[in-house]
Structure formats: C-alpha cells, structure tokens
Amino acid sequence: MRSILYAAHSKPADVRVIWLPGAYNAADDFVRAGFDKAVTRRGLPLDLEFVDLELRYLGDSAALEELRVSVIVPLRAAGIAVWLAGISLGGLLALDIAASYEGDLSGLCLFAPYPGNRMLLQEIERAPGLRNWQPGELADTDAERRMWRYLKSRRIDAAPLYLGYGKEDRFSAGLALLAANLPAAKVDVIEGGHDWPTWALLWENFLDAHFT
Numbered sequence: 001m002r003s004i005l006y007a008a009h010s011k012p013a014d015v016r017v018i019w020l021p022g023a024y025n026a027a028d029d030f031v032r033a034g035f036d037k038a039v040t041r042r043g044l045p046l047d048l049e050f051v052d053l054e055l056r057y058l059g060d061s062a063a064l065e066e067l068r069v070s071v072i073v074p075l076r077a078a079g080i081a082v083w084l085a086g087i088s089l090g091g092l093l094a095l096d097i098a099a100s101y102e103g104d105l106s107g108l109c110l111f112a113p114y115p116g117n118r119m120l121l122q123e124i125e126r127a128p129g130l131r132n133w134q135p136g137e138l139a140d141t142d143a144e145r146r147m148w149r150y151l152k153s154r155r156i157d158a159a160p161l162y163l164g165y166g167k168e169d170r171f172s173a174g175l176a177l178l179a180a181n182l183p184a185a186k187v188d189v190i191e192g193g194h195d196w197p198t199w200a201l202l203w204e205n206f207l208d209a210h211f212t
Contacts, residue, residue: 001070003027006036006048015081015211016047017109018071022088027052033196038204044211047080053090064097072097072104085109087199092116096143098159099150105159109206111199112165115174116144124148130181151181162210164202166192 004027007013019030027050030036039046051071075082084105086094091113098108115121127133135149154161163182165175167189179187188205192198 001067002052003071004031004050006031006039006050008039008045008047012078012080013045013047014079015045015083015106016049016075017083017085018049018051020051020053020084020086020090020093022086022090022114025087025090029196033200033203035200035203038200038207042207042212044207046207046211053093064093064100068097068101068104072101076104081106083107083109085111086113087111088194089114092143092147095147095150099146102158107159108161110161110163111202112169112171112175112194113163113178114144115171115178116148120144120148121174121177124177130177151178160186162186162188162206164188164190164199164206166190166194166198168193169198170194 019035021027021029030048030050035050036048039048049071051067072082072084082105084094084097085108086092088111091110094108094110095113098105124130124133130148130152133148133152135145135152138145138149161182163175163179163186165172168191169175171194179189188202190198190201190205192201
C-alpha cells in the first residue's frame with residue numbers, strides 16, 4: 001500500500017493524521033493542494049501520511065483491515081495518536097474503519113465525505129431523521145448503510161469527529177443531514193464546492209481550530 005509521509009521533524013511526532021483520498025484521486029493530490037505546507041507554515045509538531053486507495057477498498061473488509069494492521073496499529077503501538085481523515089469517498093472509508101475499530105483512533109477529520117446514495121438518504125429523512133432511522137440487516141458490502149449505523153450509535157465519549165464541506169458541494173444535502181447529528185462546533189461549512197481549493201481551506205481552518 002503506497003503512501004507519502006510528511007514528517008514535521010527528525011523524530012516522529014506524537015500525532016499523525018492519515019489521509020485517505022477520494023475516488024480517482026491519489027496521495028500526490030494532497031501534496032499538490034499544499035496540505036503539508038499548511039503544517040510547515042504553522043510549525044506544528046504533526047506528521048501527515050497520505051495513502052493511496054482504490055475503489056476496490058469500498059466494502060472490502062479485508063483491504064481495510066490491511067490498512068489498519070499495516071499503518072494504524074504500528075503507530076498506536078509506538079504511542080502515536082492517530083487521526084484518520086478522508087475526502088469524499090475517502091471520508092466514507094474512514095467512517096467505515098471507525099465503525100469497526102473506533103478504539104484505534106484519536107479523532108476523525110472528514111471533508112465532504114460521500115454520504116451515500118439518494119435512496120438511503122431519503123430513507124433516513126423519512127424516518128424522520130437519523131435518531132428514528134433503523135438500519136435493518138446489513139449486507140457485508142454495504143459500507144454506506146454501515147456508515148450511517150455507526151453515526152447513529154456513536155457514543156458521547158467517542159473520539160471527536162470533525163466535518164467540513166462547501167455550501168455548493170454536490171453532496172451538500174446529505175452532508176447537511178450528517179452535520180445535523182454533530183455538535184455545531186465540530187462542523188465547518190464554507191463557500192465552495194466539491195473541489196481541492198475548498199478542501200485546502202477547510203484544512204487550514206481545521207489546523208487553526210485543533211492544533212494551534
């Protein structure tokens with residue numbers, strides 16, 4: 001599993017943010033968008049790891065377990081706090097991992113995570129709302145339904161979940177449904193669409209709010 005590591009200093013930082021890209025994006029896109037430079041400018045003791053993922057990982061529990069075992073578990077064993085982060089489809093995958101291995105994570109940072117198909121979102125809205133929605137029997141490969149079940153059942157003391165997206169994002173209706181079930185202080189909605197300039201600004205905001 002290919003990844004790009006940005007290390008703030010010569011020795012590992014106490015915190016690492018592991019970023020999962022969206023569909024048809026790659027680890028290099030985070031570098032091109034300046035995610036590493038945003039940390040450098042602030043002089044933060046924070047390491048970043050940008051992971052390449054493929055669409056095949058969606059609903060593939062064995063592939064996600066590989067990511068956990070090869071990347072997350074060794075960091076935890078070394079005493080490093082792990083924030084799992086994702087953009088678009090990578091956000092859904094991050095939630096899917098958290099649904100099974102929440103105890104491995106110190107936090108989640110999600111920018112415009114893919115909220116699922118329209119039929120599922122309408123089902124939740126008609127319930128009405130996530131509090132009243134019943135996920136029913138889950139297929140092994142139904143990552144979207146599993147994600148919403150996790151969001152519905154998250155404990156009050158669960159690792160923090162931060163959500164950011166642009167007002168003009170094409171998934172804004174589903175993202176607003178997700179935002180309605182999070183503390184307002186953990187949601188950042190800005191001008192912008194489903195694109196890298198928006199996500200880069202959300203990253204700047206997140207760093208200022210949580211690590212400076």
